Amino acid sequence: MKKIVKILGIIVGCIVLAAVGFCTYVALTGIPSYDPPAAPHLTVQKTPARIKRGEAIAHILCIQCHAAHDNRLTGKAMHELPELFGTLYSPNITQDKKAGIGNWTDGDLKYYLRTGVRPDGTFAPIMPKFPLMADDDVESIIAWLRSDRFEVQASQQEAPVSEYSFVTKFLAHTMMGAKPYEPTFQTIPDSTDEVAFGRYMANGLADCYSCHSADFTKQSREHPEQSAGFYGGGNEMKGEGGKTIFSANLTFDEQTGIGKKYTKAQFIKAVKGAVRPDGSILRAPMGPHPTLTDYEVGAIYEYLKTIPKIHNDVARKNADAQLAAK
Ligand code: HEC
Ligand code: HEC
Incomplete structure (x- = not known):
């Protein structure tokens, strides 16, 4: 009996040690980052139809989180998310080469929208990822980001840097970490179904x-x-x-x-x-x-x-x- 208690004690001790070790590791490393990804080679056709579709999607998905008061995508404080995740700001995603994403390639954007991994390998823990979005729709969003629409025109204004909570760091190392990029082509289901x-x-x-x-x-x-x-x-x-x-x-x-x-x-x-x-x-x-x-x-x-x-x-x-x- 005593032996069982001792063994159990050792097991529990090891689990506690491993948990403490892992938490210390999470606290010290912060948000994980990865090797710079091999983004797909891609040139999105910026046709009027594409831009219009991208705009329709962006107006329900991207604007609410990235638009500042002047309606440009210069980033803002994310008050709607629970404080549990930290003090959060969305970044500038206008066409500015320094403050925004003007230097990203179309492939970088596609890789990022699917996985949350930026061209330099750093990871976005908060922004939703879109692994199930059809390729056509992802590319329409990219066409819109590159378009002459008012919201995406270059602005040098920068939003403050987010402070991520321990919970966010922990989730980014576990359940909410980056998933592999799936190069398989996904289509929009037939609208008759x-x-x-x-x-x-x-x-x-x-x-x-x-x-x-x-x-x-x-x-x-x-x-x-x-x-x-x-x-x-x-x-x-x-x-x-x-x-x-x-x-x-x-x-x-x-x-x-x-x-x-x-x-x-x-x-x-x-x-x-x-x-x-x-x-x-x-x-x-x-x-x-x-x-x-x-x-x-x-x-x-x-x-x-x-x-x-x-x-x-x-x-x-x-x-x-x-x-x-x-
Ligand atoms: C950013 C978070 C968010 C997203 C995204 C969102 N909703 Fe909601 N939705 C809410 C909240 C919060 C409420 C409750 C509003 C209230 O109580 O006034 C709500 C309420 C609703 C209601 C009213 C239900 C009722 O009982 O009266 C409907 C319908 C609805 N949402 C449909 C949708 C659909 C469809 C989508 C996707 C196209 C969607 N929502 C996306 C947050 C969201
Ligand atoms: C729920 C809020 C939210 C939504 C919706 C959202 N974003 Fe974001 N986005 C963020 C936050 C917050 C970041 C900063 C990284 C993080 O903390 O995850 C970010 C980062 C980015 C970045 C990286 C920019 C950089 O310089 O690091 C790009 C590009 C981007 N978003 C584009 C988009 C596009 C395009 C859409 C619409 C399809 C979109 N986002 C929808 C919140 C959001």
């Missing part, structure tokens, strides 16, 4: 699941369906004026989800205009998505019908948070 197309729009492109699942730290970018509380909402974030807000449950659960709350037409209106059927406004960071088409949002609705229902009363949580803030 509404559910498959909606799944792509929601998970591969518009990133609806990351806010609408339970927890930013328990998600899989490669397999969104494995994310904790997939579309069950309740993910805590900061809204207007730094107030706590929980994302809505988008599963079709009758009581707590959108099953009974929204018809398809109402859902389309709500997502595009950020207004509920009763006229109430959807609060930040749920922004309006006016550049998505009715068909695209309708397909997301059809897809959401097919995922497992989760019973999670987020309206209640939000009401409680509002009371607590008073």
